[in-house]
Amino acid sequence: MTLHGKTALVTGSTSGIGLAIAKALAAAGCDVALTGLGDAAQISAMAQDLSNEHKIRASFIPANLVHPAEIRSMVAAAEHQLGALQILVNNAGIQYVAPLRQFPDDQWDQIVAVNLSAAFHATKACLPAMQRAGWGRVINISSAHGLVGSPGKSAYVAAKHGLIGLTKVTALDNASFGITANAICPGWVRTPLVEAQMQARAAANSISLREAEQQIIGEKQAIMAFTAPEQIAALALFLCSDSASTVTGAAMSMDGGWVAQ
Numbered sequence: 001m002t003l004h005g006k007t008a009l010v011t012g013s014t015s016g017i018g019l020a021i022a023k024a025l026a027a028a029g030c031d032v033a034l035t036g037l038g039d040a041a042q043i044s045a046m047a048q049d050l051s052n053e054h055k056i057r058a059s060f061i062p063a064n065l066v067h068p069a070e071i072r073s074m075v076a077a078a079e080h081q082l083g084a085l086q087i088l089v090n091n092a093g094i095q096y097v098a099p100l101r102q103f104p105d106d107q108w109d110q111i112v113a114v115n116l117s118a119a120f121h122a123t124k125a126c127l128p129a130m131q132r133a134g135w136g137r138v139i140n141i142s143s144a145h146g147l148v149g150s151p152g153k154s155a156y157v158a159a160k161h162g163l164i165g166l167t168k169v170t171a172l173d174n175a176s177f178g179i180t181a182n183a184i185c186p187g188w189v190r191t192p193l194v195e196a197q198m199q200a201r202a203a204a205n206s207i208s209l210r211e212a213e214q215q216i217i218g219e220k221q222a223i224m225a226f227t228a229p230e231q232i233a234a235l236a237l238f239l240c241s242d243s244a245s246t247v248t249g250a251a252m253s254m255d256g257g258w259v260a261q
């Protein structure tokens, strides 16, 4: 499959799933804008490596997705540097775990801003060019937690459910423009976001990291294995293909059987 001549922006592409998606898009010939938090020099070097390896254009466009104005500037900068965007992957996400009664207000605001509102603002900013082109792909990285809840994850679960709702309306509003919008709902994927939860579990229960990992997976999934970021990226790539031109408004699970139970 080739995405040669297409341009993508992947939020949260400085780490984990987003980075794997950016690499897969670049390998398919797509120009990519990386964005996320982290050391600017290091991430710019990563973009340069992608560019050299796959003979595509890649740039790093920093933005803090908590701020809508920075999101609009990020999309404008990506369009200025790489041209009109046809693929938007809303992937950036953060987590915080605490019972609802003690859940800090500022954590609620941050999680809803990054995991949900940022997708609204970025999609809105990308739609004019996609509609003009008559082709577009919006991929929202939701979660098994977009379909079911877990204790202590009020903000994350609410935001991820909301993201699936936003996906459906994006799909319906843009069905006549050649634009599809879909959500991917991963189960456990071993990334820094989950590493932190495993370390917290190991410390709280005085168990090894390996035991914490087995507990965490076993509580939720039928298949006792992490999904690899590259597997999520392969599904994202399929959603960008012409074979997926009528897949829209869907929430696609890749979760080891988490929500089947």
Ligand code: NAD
Residues within 6 Å of the ligand: 011, 012, 013, 014, 015, 016, 017, 018, 035, 036, 037, 038, 063, 064, 065, 066, 091, 092, 093, 094, 114, 115, 141, 142, 143, 144, 185, 186, 187, 188, 189, 190, 191, 192, 193, 194
């Ligand atoms: P990660 O922590 O490895 O990466 C998160 C990315 O988001 C980073 O690039 C980070 O810089 C960026 N980010 C965070 N806050 C930001 C902000 N304020 N402004 C700009 N960028 C910001 O996480 P990951 O596990 O790769 O998660 C990626 C997505 O997948 C998230 O939406 C997450 O909820 C979802 N997800 C992950 C898992 C999993 O098991 N890892 C499971 C289901 C869903």
